Amino acid sequence: MPPSKVELYAAIRRDIRAGLSIRKAQRKHQVGFRTVKSAMDSAWPEPRKKLPPRQTRLDVYKPFIDEILRQDLDAPRKQRHTAKRIFDRLLDEHQATDLSYGIVRRYVAQRRDQIRIQAGRGPSAEAFVTQTHRPGAEAEVDFGDVTVRLGGEQVVCFLFSFRLSYSGKAVHRVFASCGQEAFFEGHVHALSVLGGVPFGKVRYDNLKAAVAQVLGFARQRVETERWTAFRSHYGIESFYCRPGIQGAHEKGGVEGDVGWFRRNHFVPVPEVDSLAELNALVEQWDITDGARRIGTRPRTIDEHFAAEQPHLKPVPDEPFETGRVFSLRVDRYAQISVRTNRYSVPVRLIGRQVRAVLHASELVVYEGRTEVARHERLIAKAGSRLVLDHYLEVLLRKPGALPGSTALEQARAAGKFTPIHDAWWEAVRKAHGDAAGTRALIEVLLLSRHMAHEHVVAGIAAALRVGALTADAVALEARKAAESEEPTAPAAPVPEPSPVVSLTERRLAQLPPDNRPLPSVAAYDDLLRCRTSGTSRPADD
Secondary structure, three states, X not given: OOOOHHXXXXXHXXXXXXXXXXXXXXXXXXXXXXXXXXXXXXXXXXXXXXXXXXXXXXXXXXXXXXXXXXXXXXXXXXXXXXXXXXXXXXXXXXXXXXXXXXXXXXXXXXXHHHHHHHOOOOOOOOOOOOOOXXXXXXXXXXXXXXXXXXXXXXXXXXXXXXXXXXXXXXXXXXXXXXXXXXXHHHHHHHHHHHOOEOOOEEEEOOOOOOEEEEOOOOOOEEEOHHHXXXXXXXXXXXXXXXXXXXXXXXXXXXXXXXXXXXXXXXXXXXXXXXHXXXXXXXXXXXXXXXXXXXXXXXXXXXXXXXXXXXXXXXXXXXXXXXXXXXXXXXXXXXXXXXXXXXXXXXXXXXXXXXXXXXXXXXXXXXEOOEEEXXXXXXXXXOOEEOOHHHHHHHHHHOHHHOOOOHHHHHHHHHOOOOHXXXXXXXXXXXXXXXXXXXXXXXXXXXXXXXXXXXXXXXXXXXXXXXXXXOHHHHHHHHHHHHHHHOOOOOOOOOOOOOOOOOHXXXXXXXOOOOOOOOOOOHHHHHHHHXXXXXXXXXXXX
């Protein structure tokens, strides 16, 4: 490999200093006099001179294009020249048939920004200013979408991130949606993990969960009422970034954190059975990430957070209801509609008003203060989640509606209605007929209201093995299964009871013995005889 020009200059200078003549140095290194002279003058080679720009066919039209771009500075934004429009004008007004559209487009893209800078209309380059944050003063919040395999199905969920600006400590949570319920629950979880609230500003996007209206190009926002109440409860001071990509640069810490967390923990795509299982993993990942260093920081995230946590404001003791409350009437299908999705309630509530509290991951239904139903929140729209247990009373009167019911299909899919149920149902229908057999099955399903599901399934299997096709037999076998699983504690030795002496016996023991004869009532028999032999009653007149 030939030496570089710097190495060549260094070798020439070394030989000249050693007494080698210029002519001999030329022959040794096979260079000319100018090269030896330049090496003696400076250890660094002179940079190669740039060639003058080559003439192009566009040169004669450049003043015309520059004048158009200068006029566009004061033209309406939607009525400025595009590269295509400039090219068309060159063809129409200057008959520039020797030009191609690509040449014009590249020149316009380069020259437009230069003219704006010359006119003082724009910065020379996108500049970023390094920020220094005080401990406990600021935080940033953002949502990011993540793809997971939930119950064997690939779905898109939303990753909530709350990041302290000083230490970089971030708390994450995965939700089925990025609505207001998830926004609130993410805050509650993050503040409880961090153990405090920043005393300064928390930076947000203009997300609908917090902002009802953006007022022009200013920083003023019309906030939603529930978000205002939530901020007041926790003492959060909000700061809203500019809309668009410019606003993302104002909270670059959490933007980068969401991307880093997604690349390092969601690749490959995680496979879980529920969001609760996924969030348990996320909590462990947050703990592990506390030991890493951000960039060139000398200390870890947890070490910085240990210095920051004492500066946070305390979290209020009173809880805040993060769920959205709906007052709904139950329709004739024993269902309520919440956010385009339908959920079942017990049939006894048909036509009545109930209160539904929608959380980020579940829906809870109350009748007064009594909880009557609890469902996992649906991710997709226009779906339904029906519980077979809610329809058992009406199915006792309409057993023919059970085989094709949607609730039965969902129970099969969820594993609540097992193949053992189907086998027992088929056997009892053969023995007692469709209607009577289905009613017997419903009576068996009613056992799950006061017995564990696995015990009922074990009872059905045991009854099916012996051919006992009645609900009472299943109940008996289910109780046996439950009793066999109950741990039997070793019998403690029962102490012998100490004799108890009554107070009367204690007193009699202290008296002298009584030798008197026992009392007798024989003398009273004489009175009975006197009454029998007495004067008879006078006859009636």
